[in-house]
């Protein structure tokens with residue numbers, strides 16, 4: 001069960017674009033974006049790529065029939081971030097209460113975006129008939145969602161840009177903050193920052209800094225203990241064909257980590273055409289510039305409170 005003293009990140013899907021099972025991706029894994037964060041007694045999930053399917057089965061086993069509360073944060077609506085949602089086992093369990101947070105995209109709320117994924121003819125079961133409790137929240141730039149002692153206590157959205165807090169957050173309060181970036185075509189994506197007990201994790205996938213890092217992004221990620229950052233392409237591939245696709249090179253991720261003085265950099269959203277050996281080479285290349293860099297793999301766990 002969740003422990004209030006935890007701030008633990010687990011990776012269930014690290015691939016971008018589409019799932020890539022098979023012998024070429026055995027070590028890093030072929031499932032698309034999904035990470036679990038156990039923090040201050042809360043279960044947070046970021047993105048519902050194919051990695052969320054095995055996470056869902058694990059959460060059900062851990063709950064063992066007891067009530068299960070999950071907060072699911074979606075960065076944007078591309079398929080690699082939602083493909084696993086209809087197969088997320090807790091949706092089918094009456095003891096589950098799931099709050100689903102995400103941006104408004106192309107004029108659609110998060111509920112309007114997700115509902116068709118579980119509607120005929122795309123899926124045989126209608127979401128409204130599921131026994132779980134579901135609540136949708138649409139997030140924008142500079143929102144902040146807080147939990148205290150297991151209760152959702154605040155849900156704040158403001159139009160002004162995100163400002164790093166001047167006073168330390170309550171040590172027992174979990175905060176999830178947002179930055180909206182337009183760098184990912186066509187509708188943009190949310191970047192999430194999780195704060196707890198003086199520590200900080202940033203989840204920044206599907207971002208591209210072709211003209212250098214956005215200063216607002218750098219201020220949002222400043223001083224994070226762990227930065228999970230899009231690093232889909234090698235520089236040659238980016239320059240030859242992938243400019244403007246909405247994804248970063250390893251060099252862009254390293255540049256962000258250095259400028260924002262983060263503790264660790266995790267390379268994420270791996271290009272599906274790259275095999276394990278290619279990802280190893282990209283990791284070594286990044287470590288020459290920023291030694292505390294690792295290439296994400298399914299099963300990687302990081303404890304921010306050690």
Ligand SMILES: [Zn+2]
Nearest residue numbers: 016017080206
């Ligand atoms: Zn993606």
Ligand SMILES: [Zn+2]
Nearest residue numbers: 076078184206
């Ligand atoms: Zn995308």
